[in-house]
Amino acid sequence: MNRFEYVRPRSVAEAVAAGAVPGSAYLAAGTNLLDLMKIGVARPGRLVDLNHLPGLDGIEHQADGAVRIGAQVRNADLAHDPGFRRRFPAVAEALLSGASAQLRNAATVGGNLLQRTRCAWFQDTASACNRRDPGSGCDARGGENRLHAVLGWSEHCIATHPSDFCVPLAALDAVVEVEGPTGRREIALRDFHLLPGTTPERESVLAPGELVVALRLPAEAAGFAAHARYAKLRERTSYAFAVVSAAAALRIVDGRIVAARLALGGVAAKPWRAEEAEAALAGAAPEAAAFRRAAEAALAAARPSGDNAFKIELARRIAVRALTLAAAGTPERLPALPASPFAPLSGGRHV
């Protein structure tokens, strides 16, 4: 790890002023940043520590039904907040399907949004990576790439965004509140992350020095609480990133879907909102045929970026699974294995 200057601001304004100095990085829990610094992928000249800032760790249930979550709220605290879990169950399920209990106790909402890809080539400083070192090339293209992107990738970068949390957030129209050198602004979560194009080093729309201060879920998102699930396929039962995942949320009235939300994880450099699939579901009966049509629509533009053609059909199937689970109704209590396709619909053991 490189040496760095350590700065501990006392207010958001002080933090933003410090963070705007070139070479600075914001430090939340550090579960991703410190790891990347240990392997030399991140080498910030100064760390601006957010852990002693007041006012960033609240979960506010607002009068209009929206919820505002401070950027320093820890993943576990959000997932277990009774009001949040009841009103946004797919988000809680996604949070609890990610990482380990230790990491969820530390990792923050803001940090989760900004976590870096787990592409092995990005993490190996001896490899070419346009995301880490613009213009150097992409060793993932000719290398081990079975878990890489099938949507929205470019010849410059085929990495995926690793977050589970961001997938239902994209589905439910979450809004990111940002404070920066030029003031405060709001960004729709769906517009927050960037596809690689010719500039994969630009991972989000944040300008230098801009700080995520909060995340908001609109009141409308709670309207899906009765039929909202997250499903995630991993290469081992627990404590692994998604191969593919899906967040599905339905409003069902008189046996018909009146509104549908679907987003996919593990398939692109951003959480992938599938609006074509949502349109295909509107007005349909919540049944297998409609779910399959929706999944086809969601992956219509998919193409392999390497040895990963299998992920396209896998993503269709996880979408169908998430929609099927959502249609069956949000369970009173999350299964022992949140989001796992191996969790039984009720009772029983997973293996």
Place this chain on the structure above:
Amino acid sequence: MSYTITLTINRVPRTLELDDPRITLLDLLRERLDLPGTKKGCDRGQCGACTILLDGRRVNACLALALSHDGAEILTIEGLAEGEALHPMQQAFIAHDAFQCGFCTPGQIMSAIGLVGEGQTGADPERVREGMSGNLCRCGAYRGITEAVVEAARAMAADGQGRAA
């Protein structure tokens, strides 16, 4: 430049001078405070061997910058027993043969105590297994670990110790 922080470690308040901002809680405990019970496995948050309780919550000490946790309370494996009396979780690990080489054991035990305190699993082995998935055991003592955690969770609930570490 040096930094001064205060930490309460195993119930003892300490004022510490750090000459390097890079020090993690794990390296602080092991290399500077003579508390090597907390183990360094992967040093990247993947194995759980370095699990400690930080303000009562289980975390990976390898991914926690010491400077960030100025003022915190830390409990490590060395702070569990009271004299000769082992913590119920330590007793349960012995009773259920929940280790072989023992390297992951301090992290397993601290994680298990954190898990009981979180109150999300009860004594359901399925939920305990999932809740302990951040602690790897290369000897494969998982069966004994699960049995130990389930038994200790029951014992701690009966004693009203769910939150006491």
